[in-house]
Amino acid sequence: xxxxxxxxxxxxxxxxxxxxxxxxxxxxxxxxxxxxxxxxxxxxxxxxxxxxxxxxxxxxxxxxxxxxxxxxxxxxxxxxxxxxxxxxxxxxxxxxxxxxxxxxxxxxxxxxxxxxxxxxxxxxxxxxxxxxxxxxxxxxxxxxxxxxxxxxxxxx
Numbered sequence: 608x609x610x611x612x613x614x615x616x617x618x619x620x621x622x623x624x625x626x627x628x629x630x631x632x633x634x635x636x637x638x639x640x641x642x643x644x645x646x647x648x649x650x651x652x653x654x655x656x657x658x659x660x661x662x663x664x665x666x667x668x669x670x671x672x673x674x675x676x677x678x679x680x681x682x683x684x685x686x687x688x689x690x691x692x693x694x695x696x697x698x699x700x701x702x703x704x705x706x707x708x709x710x711x712x713x714x715x716x717x718x719x720x721x722x723x724x725x726x727x728x729x730x731x732x733x734x735x736x737x738x739x740x741x742x743x744x745x746x747x748x749x750x751x752x753x754x755x756x757x758x759x760x761x762x763x
Contacts, residue, residue, distance in 0.1 A: 617673045625662075627662070629743070632659055639720075674698070678691050690761050690762070704746055712735050
């Protein structure tokens with residue numbers, strides 16, 4: 608049997624890892640918006656895409672699995688505890704926003720930036736950038752909700 612302390616350690620590790628990828632995405636996204644050099648912009652967006660897909664989504668999935676193992680080890684049960692259902696619901700929404708909004712948008716933005724020529728750039732770039740930014744803000748807010756739920760637990 609694996610001690611509950613190990614589940615807690617791994618859960619916190621992946622929580623920090625996920626937040627780290629949000630910070631990387633935000634700061635590199637800001638730098639990409641600030642530069643007018645399309646190859647530089649493509650490089651920065653590629654960093655965001657790699658961090659978001661490998662580190663972000665991977666950490667988010669591990670966070671959910673380990674969080675459930677920690678909750679079960681702490682005596683919570685999905686059938687009886689509304690807190691655990693609420694946490695899993697917010698986590699699932701976070702996974703969907705990441706997989707359906709931010710990741711497709713950043714991959715497409717990176718491809719557009721790579722193919723862009725000097726000047727104004729591709730017309731759909733601004734729309735995709737807006738979509739990615741909204742997704743990134745939503746991920747940050749959802750993470751804050753998860754953090755609040757991690758700290759303030761209740762029993763049914």
